[in-house]
Amino acid sequence: MKAFLKSAAFRVLAMVVVLLALGSMLAGFMPSGATPANTVISAAFSPLQSLASTVAKKLDAFALSFRSSAVLAEENAKLAEENAKLKEDLVGYAQAKEKIDLYEAFYELKKQHEDYQPVPAAVVGRAPDGGYGVFTLNRGTAQGIKVGCPVVYGQNLVGKVSACTANSSTVITLLNPELNVGAYALNSSEALFTTTDNELAAEGLCKAPGLTANSTLAANSTICTSGVTGMFPRGLIIGTVTEIANDPVNISTYAVIAPGTIISQVRDVLVITAFDGMNE
Amino acid sequence: MKQKRDYTRLKHITVAAGLIILTALLQTAGELFPRPFGASAFLLIPAVVCCAIVENETAALLYGLLAGLLWDCGDLRFNMHAIFLCLIGCAVSAIIRRKMRNTLAVAVVLTALVVLGYLLADWLLTGHTVAKLLNFTLLSFVYTLVFTPLYYAIYAAIAGHWRVRNLA
Numbered sequence: 001m002k003a004f005l006k007s008a009a010f011r012v013l014a015m016v017v018v019l020l021a022l023g024s025m026l027a028g029f030m031p032s033g034a035t036p037a038n039t040v041i042s043a044a045f046s047p048l049q050s051l052a053s054t055v056a057k058k059l060d061a062f063a064l065s066f067r068s069s070a071v072l073a074e075e076n077a078k079l080a081e082e083n084a085k086l087k088e089d090l091v092g093y094a095q096a097k098e099k100i101d102l103y104e105a106f107y108e109l110k111k112q113h114e115d116y117q118p119v120p121a122a123v124v125g126r127a128p129d130g131g132y133g134v135f136t137l138n139r140g141t142a143q144g145i146k147v148g149c150p151v152v153y154g155q156n157l158v159g160k161v162s163a164c165t166a167n168s169s170t171v172i173t174l175l176n177p178e179l180n181v182g183a184y185a186l187n188s189s190e191a192l193f194t195t196t197d198n199e200l201a202a203e204g205l206c207k208a209p210g211l212t213a214n215s216t217l218a219a220n221s222t223i224c225t226s227g228v229t230g231m232f233p234r235g236l237i238i239g240t241v242t243e244i245a246n247d248p249v250n251i252s253t254y255a256v257i258a259p260g261t262i263i264s265q266v267r268d269v270l271v272i273t274a275f276d277g278m279n280e
Numbered sequence: 281m282k283q284k285r286d287y288t289r290l291k292h293i294t295v296a297a298g299l300i301i302l303t304a305l306l307q308t309a310g311e312l313f314p315r316p317f318g319a320s321a322f323l324l325i326p327a328v329v330c331c332a333i334v335e336n337e338t339a340a341l342l343y344g345l346l347a348g349l350l351w352d353c354g355d356l357r358f359n360m361h362a363i364f365l366c367l368i369g370c371a372v373s374a375i376i377r378r379k380m381r382n383t384l385a386v387a388v389v390l391t392a393l394v395v396l397g398y399l400l401a402d403w404l405l406t407g408h409t410v411a412k413l414l415n416f417t418l419l420s421f422v423y424t425l426v427f428t429p430l431y432y433a434i435y436a437a438i439a440g441h442w443r444v445r446n447l448a
Binding site for chain 1: 350362367
């Protein structure tokens with residue numbers, strides 16, 4: 001042990017750990033929100049991640065057509081071939097439809113809110129454990145994305161950018177307890193805020209805590225962003241109330257909200273880089 | 281002679297680091313690696329442990345640093361994984377050089393301890409429900425551990441091929 005503590009490796013280790021810890025602390029003061037080491041590494045790694053993500057999608061399509069062919073080959077080789085081709089087309093169609101849905105939502109969003117400046121981006125990385133509702137996008141400051149930009153899928157709020165480099169960004173989603181969003185109920189205009197906790201996040205849900213005794217919030221109420229803090233534009237859909245529950249810690253009640261989009265399955269999103277009232 | 285040795289060393293570093301980069305891609309890029317029953321393989325941990333077993337402390341530390349920084353690309357705000365894997369790389373190499381033998385069983389035991397520590401910390405910090413412990417933490421522990429012999433074999437082969445260190 002003493003020999004190790006006196007070795008050059010230990011000195012290097014101590015230096016590296018101190019530098020990394022300092023970098024993590026510095027990230028809080030950087031405009032990009034990213035640590036210096038991650039900024040450098042992600043510049044090289046994010047193109048590789050994009051490539052890997054594309055390969056994964058292709059493999060997905062291949063696996064589907066392979067499975068279908070194997071089953072149908074037992075019945076008729078010719079039919080199997082035709083069927084496999086149709087399956088391949090279907091996968092292509094599904095992927096194209098996904099894109100069209102996104103662009104349609106993008107068009108609708110742009111039509112309704114001319115002040116929005118959206119940038120399309122693809123999800124290229126997720127933490128293996130779901131990462132506390134954190135994922136990585138393949139677009140960054142080079143495309144005008146800044147820390148704090150809202151991330152949406154159609155009219156649904158997904159989260160906000162928490163750190164970015166030239167060509168990648170980290171997004172914290174509605175399933176991250178760090179993200180609090182000013183909100184209101186569409187049917188009653190009741191002012192709320194949404195957040196989540198570990199248990200609800202694990203189920204893909206968030207909540208609006210601290211409901212008052214005269215709250216009219218009920219199941220199926222739609223919750224939207226209020227836009228009061230200037231962090232998010234007004235009127236984006238956060239989700240729908242699924243139940244009103246009693247808080248086990250205190251005497252208040254809270255609304256459980258199912259986000260408008262299934263965040264763990266989102267592949268393409270829009271990052272709104274500018275809107276009227278941003279940061280006001 | 282020295283030039284040839286340097287070139288061999290460079291090839292060795294390229295292959296070892298390349299394997300870590302490939303592992304990082306498999307671990308972080310969406311659906312590239314299968315997730316049976318919702319379990320995840322935290323492949324960078326066995327990769328760093330097995331690499332550290334055949335490398336000296338400084339090299340193991342640097343491979344751990346590379347692996348950790350690639351892992352941290354998933355969340356650009358922190359360097360937690362870089363610090364974690366640096367410490368693990370250096371500690372494993374130091375243990376192997378001073379206290380333990382370089383065998384597959386040791387690699388599996390060390391990987392199991394590190395993965396278990398990581399997953400339990402993750403479980404405690406991100407919602408310690410019994411359901412998550414059974415459905416994710418324990419499954420992921422077993423799923424990650426399955427790949428240890430593969431990484432051990434690869435890194436032992438790499439080290440043996442370039443004769444970085446005589447294997448015990």
